[in-house]
Amino acid sequence: GAVVSQHPSRVICKSGTSVKIECRSLDFQATTMFWYRQFPKQSLMLMATSNEGSKATYEQGVEKDKFLINHASLTLSTLTVTSAHPEDSSFYICSAYRGELYGYTFGSGTRLTVV
């Protein structure tokens, strides 16, 4: 079946540094990618929607300058957490939308810890 490969699965970074998370669709083209954030024991909160070749659409309250999303190709979308702080520590998940018939394929998630 279709797979979205998300890397890294875990990352620890120092406060003030930037971290890039990649989601790569294997064997299919992802025109739309959703990025979610999940705090411990909480639900998935949609951060932004990215479409290949255009600017991402951010949900209300999400800082677009802090969470940079790039969807430069049909198989790769990236989320960069810039100048990370401890409060950015969270679980980040991407999801590729494959149309009405196939629905969503989720990445395996990235656990970010900022120290």
Place this chain on the structure above:
Amino acid sequence: AQKVTQAQTEISVVEKEDVTLDCVYETRDTTYYLFWYKQPPSGELVFLIRRNSFDEQNEISGRYSWNFQKSTSSFNFTITASQVVDSAVYFCALRAFGNEKLTFGTGTRLTIIP
């Protein structure tokens, strides 16, 4: 606006017991999809089912069954003869036709006690 409510935050049952996870939704859309996902401790989301709003037939897949009732805006999920491997967080989700965004419930953490 859409909303999905999973009132049960945590449930624990002994292995082999049946368990039902509740999901109640709100939407103004007349056509929509409902979903259930499983999130095991590893974190990835596993798709379980998608049901569209004009198909109220109940569905059974092995030990899993789903009861969709439009009259009560509910889409409940039952696991029969639960197993330890069923331990996970389960999310109910909703999206309208023509809108790609999913609205997730708050999830129910299910623990199966051996």
